[in-house]
Amino acid sequence: MCIAASYTLSAHRNEAGFSLLELVLSMGLAALMMAALMASLMQFNRHKLVSQTIVNQQVQGQLASAQVLQDWADVCGAGVVQGSATSISLKRLHQAHCVTYDYGLNAPAHSLKRKRAGGRYSSFLAGVETLELWYGVDTNGDCGINLWTNHYQTSLNHRLHQVWVRLTMRTEASRQLGGNLEGGWMWHDQDSVLLNNVGFIWRVAHGCS
Amino acid sequence: MRIGFGARPAQAFALLEVLLALGLSSVMLLVLYSAQRHSQAVLVYSQQRHHANQLLSQVASQVWAYPQHYQLLTSELNASDARCLAGHHCAPTAMTQAWATYWHGHLLQQLPQATLTVACADTCSAGQRLTIKLQWQQTLVSATTSCPLEMACVSLHLTL
Numbered sequence: 001m002c003i004a005a006s007y008t009l010s011a012h013r014n015e016a017g018f019s020l021l022e023l024v025l026s027m028g029l030a031a032l033m034m035a036a037l038m039a040s041l042m043q044f045n046r047h048k049l050v051s052q053t054i055v056n057q058q059v060q061g062q063l064a065s066a067q068v069l070q071d072w073a074d075v076c077g078a079g080v081v082q083g084s085a086t087s088i089s090l091k092r093l094h095q096a097h098c099v100t101y102d103y104g105l106n107a108p109a110h111s112l113k114r115k116r117a118g119g120r121y122s123s124f125l126a127g128v129e130t131l132e133l134w135y136g137v138d139t140n141g142d143c144g145i146n147l148w149t150n151h152y153q154t155s156l157n158h159r160l161h162q163v164w165v166r167l168t169m170r171t172e173a174s175r176q177l178g179g180n181l182e183g184g185w186m187w188h189d190q191d192s193v194l195l196n197n198v199g200f201i202w203r204v205a206h207g208c209s
Numbered sequence: 210m211r212i213g214f215g216a217r218p219a220q221a222f223a224l225l226e227v228l229l230a231l232g233l234s235s236v237m238l239l240v241l242y243s244a245q246r247h248s249q250a251v252l253v254y255s256q257q258r259h260h261a262n263q264l265l266s267q268v269a270s271q272v273w274a275y276p277q278h279y280q281l282l283t284s285e286l287n288a289s290d291a292r293c294l295a296g297h298h299c300a301p302t303a304m305t306q307a308w309a310t311y312w313h314g315h316l317l318q319q320l321p322q323a324t325l326t327v328a329c330a331d332t333c334s335a336g337q338r339l340t341i342k343l344q345w346q347q348t349l350v351s352a353t354t355s356c357p358l359e360m361a362c363v364s365l366h367l368t369l
Binding site: 018033047134142148149150162199201203 | 234238241248249255259273277294295296299300301304
């Protein structure tokens with residue numbers, strides 16, 4: 001077996017190489033560059049997570065408002081019959097009949113629920129933490145809202161103009177975002193989800209509008 | 210002590226080579242950093258537009274609700290107006306100002322140097338066009354005919 005002598009490491013030969021100082025300096029420089037690169041990559045990773053979460057939140061908010069507004073678009077008869085801060089009953093067309101529908105929050109399932117008169121509740125909109133409803137009512141007959149209340153009962157003296165729906169939506173997000181949140185975000189520790197507020201107004205169609 | 214590579218001739222990197230390598234690395238890191246900054250700025254702009262659209266939608270709803278007092282929707286009054294949106298009877302004037310205060314306290318806070326205007330093209334009568342315009346500072350945006358440089362604008366046109 002032959003091993004070439006020219007490939008051995010030797011401290012005795014009179015050959016040029018790196019001095020200890022050069023090695024230390026180059027290692028220090030490499031460490032600095034690696035640190036900068038790592039920081040940059042971590043920042044990029046976080047930025048990617050944040051942007052994905054923001055897009056999810058925006059899409060979820062828009063879908064929620066579109067779904068609710070579309071469901072309430074074909075009201076009939078008396079329209080909104082009654083409402084509280086967390087539930088609302090209204091008349092909607094169903095197979096050419098004016099039927100009462102009840103909507104409310106299903107807190108354990110984190111969703112909005114809906115049922116037709118005489119039926120059972122079914123899930124209507126997923127990923128909802130809280131629901132808050134405010135009713136814009138005209139109590140003096142001048143076709144303008146003069147009261148925003150969270151309890152409404154249909155009557156001759158009270159005419160409902162708008163319903164302000166305020167939802168807190170739950171968005172699945174990486175735990176890496178948990179400790180360092182953007183402004184306005186809330187982190188749900190128990191379920192590891194992000195909470196964000198969505199608000200929209202449903203205009204009730206009638207003679208004044 | 211020297212660590213060498215056997216038969217290789219004695220040579221190291223020249224100062225010029227080291228400087229070039231360092232310069233190239235710095236430029237690459239700088240490009241990476243700039244790309245990230247720009248990407249973040251685009252993300253912020255996207256969020257701002259989302260908030261702006263939400264705000265415009267709410268303003269439009271209240272323009273329909275208070276056709277005689279919509280000019281007050283752009284004014285800002287004191288925080289006590291918030292009671293009008295929480296179970297108190299209020300006149301249309303107070304109600305529109307309450308909405309203006311609410312928007313200034315919530316949605317407009319998320320847009321730097323934001324201004325909200327509600328104006329009619331000619332006269333504010335039935336059939337005329339009413340424009341709700343929101344503009345805020347945003348360095349990514351270039352000037353257009355309806356919007357100054359570094360200002361983002363979104364508007365909504367309604368027919369009264």
